[in-house]
Amino acid sequence: MTERLRVHVDPDKCQGHARCKALAPELFELDEFGNAHEAGDGIVPPGLEDKAWLAKSNCPEIAIDVIEE
Numbered sequence: 001m002t003e004r005l006r007v008h009v010d011p012d013k014c015q016g017h018a019r020c021k022a023l024a025p026e027l028f029e030l031d032e033f034g035n036a037h038e039a040g041d042g043i044v045p046p047g048l049e050d051k052a053w054l055a056k057s058n059c060p061e062i063a064i065d066v067i068e069e
């Protein structure tokens with residue numbers, strides 16, 4: 001069985017670069033200050049795993065965690 005992924009944004013690290021939202025709009029939402037948080041409960045729907053890893057590797061603040069559950 002494939003492991004399920006979950007994304008999490010560390011609000012203390014996020015500086016609003018918004019690359020996560022550009023690369024994986026299904027997985028991240030921006031608040032009124034432009035800072036990101038994970039959409040919903042952060043569960044990565046099947047087929048979007050690559051976008052989760054891409055967002056993590058492109059965040060300049062290393063604010064995104066991808067958790068394998």
Ligand code: F3S
Pocket residue numbers: 009013014015016017018019020021034035036058059060061062063064
């Ligand atoms: Fe924040 Fe990184 Fe996204 S700084 S807005 S989590 S690209």
